[in-house]
Amino acid sequence: MKILVVGAGATGGYFGGRLLERGQDVTFLVRKARAAVLARDGLLIRSPAGDAALPSPSTVQASTLNHAFDLIIVSCKAYHLAQVIDDIAPAVGPDTAILPILNGMQHLDLLDARFGAKHVLGGSCFIASTLNAEGVVHHLGKPHRLTYGERDGSRSERVEHIEQAMLKANFESFLSSSILQDMWDKWVFLASLAGITCLMRAPIGDIVAAQGGTQATLQLLEECSRVAEACGHAPSEAALQRSRSVLTEADSSTSASMMRDLEQGGQVEADHIIGDMLARGEAAGLDLPMLRVTYAHLKAYEARRSHAKLG
Numbered sequence: 563m564k565i566l567v568v569g570a571g572a573t574g575g576y577f578g579g580r581l582l583e584r585g586q587d588v589t590f591l592v593r594k595a596r597a598a599v600l601a602r603d604g605l606l607i608r609s610p611a612g613d614a615a616l617p618s619p620s621t622v623q624a625s626t627l628n629h630a631f632d633l634i635i636v637s638c639k640a641y642h643l644a645q646v647i648d649d650i651a652p653a654v655g656p657d658t659a660i661l662p663i664l665n666g667m668q669h670l671d672l673l674d675a676r677f678g679a680k681h682v683l684g685g686s687c688f689i690a691s692t693l694n695a696e697g698v699v700h701h702l703g704k705p706h707r708l709t710y711g712e713r714d715g716s717r718s719e720r721v722e723h724i725e726q727a728m729l730k731a732n733f734e735s736f737l738s739s740s741i742l743q744d745m746w747d748k749w750v751f752l753a754s755l756a757g758i759t760c761l762m763r764a765p766i767g768d769i770v771a772a773q774g775g776t777q778a779t780l781q782l783l784e785e786c787s788r789v790a791e792a793c794g795h796a797p798s799e800a801a802l803q804r805s806r807s808v809l810t811e812a813d814s815s816t817s818a819s820m821m822r823d824l825e826q827g828g829q830v831e832a833d834h835i836i837g838d839m840l841a842r843g844e845a846a847g848l849d850l851p852m853l854r855v856t857y858a859h860l861k862a863y864e865a866r867r868s869h870a871k872l873g
């Protein structure tokens with residue numbers, strides 16, 4: 563199976579690298595600077611599950627992408643998706659499956675609109691990883707899970723082929739028969755985690771230790787869960803309980819990739835992860851004060867960041 567991984571960043575570099583490590587036919591669609599680093603140093607992964615050094619991984623840049631792939635794993639940030647959609651068009655043939663692993667849900671609509679829903683699988687990853695200044699992918703915790711599936715829940719031939727490839731790799735993979743619900747569950751959890759850790763500029767343990775911290779966190783989780791319910795994807799009580807326990811754990815160093823990006827002064831997926839949750843909830847007539855404040859906070863950060871860049 564010919565696999566194109568879009569972006570060799572924190573998630574694409576990790577999961578694509580793990581597939582390559584076990585002999586899968588993986589090519590990374592990268593931009594110029596990343597291509598140069600990969601050609602010079604190879605793809606390097608540091609992980610508690612085992613380091614990997616993959617010399618000279620196959621890469622391609624948009625200008626020379628000219629044939630179809632069987633599977634395209636989309637692992638860019640949401641704010642780069644419009645460009646990525648243009649760039650991958652030559653790689654989408656009649657039988658290509660596109661597997662996005664971005665957080666949130668909105669990207670499915672954009673991919674469907676351009677390529678047709680039949681090409682687009684559901685997907686989600688659970689990992690804390692980052693790409694450092696030297697271009698090394700750092701896996702920061704234990705979880706490294708990729709969940710995917712047909713959005714109608716069927717067990718098609720193409721997802722069975724993907725399953726064969728994924729099962730050999732050094733990460734947990736699950737072929738799901740309820741991937742849309744899985745994506746919503748992840749989004750509800752992630753929007754709460756990213757929202758509260760960015761708002762408080764602190765990991766979960768410090769928020770729990772602050773007066774009112776747990777209450778604010780649980781209110782945000784409850785609002786996100788009501789949005790999911792209004793959209794026909796209410797989280798199960800078990801999923802909510804898992805989220806509550808991670809989000810209220812004393813002394814926890816858990817934070818979200820959005821908080822890591824924000825603390826480095828980077829761009830954040832404010833519209834995709836928080837704004838879209840808020841918009842869907844408000845369209846359903848819900849009152850969502852914590853989500854409103856969280857979104858305003860991120861938009862103010864973005865405004866300040868763009869002034870700083872101009873100045």
Ligand SMILES: NC(=O)C1=CN([C@@H]2O[C@H](COP(=O)(O)OP(=O)(O)OC[C@H]3O[C@@H](n4cnc5c(N)ncnc54)[C@H](OP(=O)(O)O)[C@@H]3O)[C@@H](O)[C@H]2O)C=CC1
Nearest residue numbers: 569571572573591592593637638642664665689690691819
């Ligand atoms: N990091 C994490 O722990 C987790 C992240 N996620 C989600 O996964 C998604 C990806 O995040 P993450 O991997 O952290 O992001 P990164 O920024 O680390 O990686 C994305 C990569 O995409 C590349 N890219 C962007 N546009 C293009 C393009 N047109 N052509 C080729 N490459 C391109 C960027 O390359 P360049 O270097 O050229 O900018 C970058 O290296 C997000 O939606 C995030 O929310 C989900 C779970 C955990």
Ligand SMILES: CC(C)(CO)C(=O)C(=O)O
Nearest residue numbers: 687688689690752818819
């Ligand atoms: C939920 C979590 C922390 C792990 O996948 C994540 O998605 C993120 O940090 O963006």
